Amino acid sequence: MSHKVTTSWIENMQFESTNPSGGTIRIDAGPENGGDNMGLRPKALMLSALAGCSGLDIAHLIKKMRLEVSDFKMETEGLLTETDPATYHTVIVDYHFTGPNLEEEKLKRAVDLSIEKYCGVMDMFREFAEVKTNIYYHKE
Numbered sequence: 001m002s003h004k005v006t007t008s009w010i011e012n013m014q015f016e017s018t019n020p021s022g023g024t025i026r027i028d029a030g031p032e033n034g035g036d037n038m039g040l041r042p043k044a045l046m047l048s049a050l051a052g053c054s055g056l057d058i059a060h061l062i063k064k065m066r067l068e069v070s071d072f073k074m075e076t077e078g079l080l081t082e083t084d085p086a087t088y089h090t091v092i093v094d095y096h097f098t099g100p101n102l103e104e105e106k107l108k109r110a111v112d113l114s115i116e117k118y119c120g121v122m123d124m125f126r127e128f129a130e131v132k133t134n135i136y137y138h139k140e
Contacts, residue, residue, distance in 0.1 A: 014038055043088070046125075047076040051093065053121035057114035058095070065106050070140060071098035078129070088129045098138040111135055 007017040007027070013035035015027040027042060029035025040048070051074040062069050073096045078088040097107050115122055115133055125131050 012036060043078065043080075043086075046088070047078050047091070050091065050119075050121045050125055051076045054093065054095075054111075054114045054119045057118040058110045061110035061113060062107075065103075065110065067103055067106055067110075068101045069097050069099045069107070071138075072096070088125075090130045090132065091125055092132045092134070095133065095135045096138060097136070098140060100140045102137050102139065104137050107137070108135060 003020050005018050005020065007015050009015055010026070013029040013033065016024050017027060018024055025045070026039030027045070028037060028039030030037055030041070055072070055074055058072065062072070075094040075096070077092045077094075079090040079092075080086040081089050095111050111133065115131075122131065
């Protein structure tokens with residue numbers, strides 16, 4: 001099995017990239033690097049991929065465990081090295097769950113399963129960065 005994307009130059013510093021399952025995203029640089037702020041940054045896309053991978057795992061487990069969660073979001077931050085090429089040396093993923101009757105132990109189990117077993121992107125990130133995770137529960 002493999003994944004294949006096609007990334008095409010639009011203009012200036014803008015590119016459009018396909019996804020194997022359909023849909024596209026626009027990639028661009030910021031003005032400080034000659035771009036027009038018309039798309040997502042490549043390194044930030046990596047953080048989105050990490051959150052998306054883990055989030056899909058957890059959403060599946062929330063449904064499977066029949067948990068009551070009214071809102072679920074992740075805040076992902078990548079800390080960059082000071083030298084070029086700047087790469088992430090540390091990544092922090094904060095999981096936020098909101099609901100009136102949160103089953104914290106089961107939600108923690110869902111996060112742990114994603115982090116330790118299911119999320120391939122998380123596993124890839126560990127090859128080049130320290131990954132730290134935190135879980136926050138917000139009662140409605």
